[in-house]
Amino acid sequence: MEVPEERSGARRRGRTTLLIAGAAVLGVVAGGCAGYLIQADREPTKLPSLSQPTLAQAREPAPEPLSAAQDRRVKTDGDLRKLLLKKPAGTKTAAWLSSVDGWLSLPAYADTYVKPGEAFGDAISGEFRRAASVGWTKGQADFEVRLTQFRQEETLAASDVTSGDQYWAADESATRSWTLPGTENGMVYVHDKPDTKPGYLPQYYAEAHAWRGDIVVDVWVYDTKPVPKKTIMDLAERQMERL
Template structure:
């Protein structure tokens, strides 16, 4: 009986995009250079009609009702991010991974399998990386699912937006334009062509989405073809929890 090939981890998918990621950095720098040569543009008034909350000024002393949890996603994502991860299906066993510790993936672990670990580490740290909640499970003989919720701190950097754009560009370089995830402003999924490199599971599907300061990264690997409905369903159900 031949030994089973080692499973390809979803972490590799994220880190391999470092070349595309550095391309995004270069493009951003070029944009800043062009903007620096332009005359300054007057900013619109900060107080714009229809953008304030509450919409109309209230009498002094009036108590303002806070936003509902559904209206303010940070009410959820500022808590224990691990609780927002999809639960593995009943009867399916957890797949221990060396980059996951108690449901978290510290930045050093998260970038340790990169082709350029220090470069990737520095880039994500520069984007105000905050934390990653991760889960991984085995389903059937050679069917692995990895889910990562990558969160960035609030600040001048738009880390989640930049990471989502980089990884989307990288996935498109492998599999063309992704299919849009239903009810998602920024979310796509792919089922890539089989890659029969020795030592790796050949079939791979991926979903990426951005929701506020969190990037959802879902990867499925299998020895057999993966249905588009499976990765799409996982992505939709994961987004419902954010």
Template sequence: MNPAEPAAPETPTDTTPTDTVTRPRRRGLRTVGLIAVAAVLGLVGGTAVGYRIQADREPTPLPALNQAGLAYPAKPLPKGEGPEPLSAKEDLQSKAQGDLRKLLLPRPKGARADGKDGWQPLDAYADGFTLPDRALEDELVSGVRRIATRAWLVGEYKRIQINLVQYRPDSRLGAFEHTTEQQRIAASEGKSASLGHEVKGSTNGRYYIYPVRREAGYLDAYEARAFIQRGDIAITILMYDTHKIAESEIRSLAERQLGRL
């Protein structure tokens, strides 16, 4: 061999070309892409056709907002053909516009009157609160109209007081605000065993029973309260005794007083 000549390449023992190795084909991707494109085109085309059909149609008129059946008659109904006025029993508001004192529960047999019975001045009513000046201002702002009160004694120590506080019709929900505020105070004082119990027949009335208060040199003190709203009237029932107050007693008082309204 001539040393100047290049050496001949060695013949590979493996005759299979390395750059022609077969790889698995990723089937389906192109087919899925074509289907997706076709679906989009079909959706766009269908929407366009739908708009075109709707545009060619005559507009459908909407029904009238007013209903002839609800219109008032052009002339008053003949005498005797109009609706009958509500009776005093059916017209609940008529009760509240009458003598409010007549809606107070009567004193039970054998009970003795204790304090004011009937109309109560606003300043005297406010004096029953911890902060009389603040209470007076709040009631005036809330549009208080009049207050009817009845209190009585049973035996030597049991005392019950009921207040019906009525607010003006154009006031800002005075009865509702008064009732909810008194309930909030009753629940936050920490003396009530619970957040109160619902008064049957009311929308937001609740009554509270407090644990006994004991202090050296004094008789045990028990207390129960009820706060109920009925229209523009806020009902407050306060009960004090030196013996335990039964839940049924304050509940019955609350339900019966609400029933009179």
């Protein structure tokens, strides 16, 4: 994963804060010296009595903790699989899924990329935490929804990974794209040119990529006929609503 400019900017902000703090310390030292010289020329000032009236303490109730519905971290720190869309009734569980019992291991996650070795290293440096996916088949169409969560203690991997996915999706020829409603930067893509191989039916596909907090949302639809915008958009919107 190439380090984006935003990450470098976040690290530089820490250094700027450090320089400003150093300047403040120098200002305090200089001001203290000047104050000492002025005070040395003045007559002593009588100190007030140590006995002071008791001040009444404000008694306000402590704020109520956020409920599980309001605190997003309660939701996303739980079972990630429960946040996935449910397999629609009347569809078949996808036999091609790499996940086991809904969980996608780090090696399996990396293996979904063109260069698994590089993807594995990128996931480690990006503080990969866990991933879960669900998939189903309906007729000739295949569907997959994946959630990938990062620790984000040192890097903002969720936004970086999403930006990379969007870059490659937009780079495909004969591609139409739309913003994903309800998100700041989620995108939906429909590829109108199918993949073709001798002996195989043509394969059309559509995809959506977005992120929220520390979670990346990926949605794919594959079919032997063009994928309608409504199909991929509806799946992506419903998945984002669950986060």
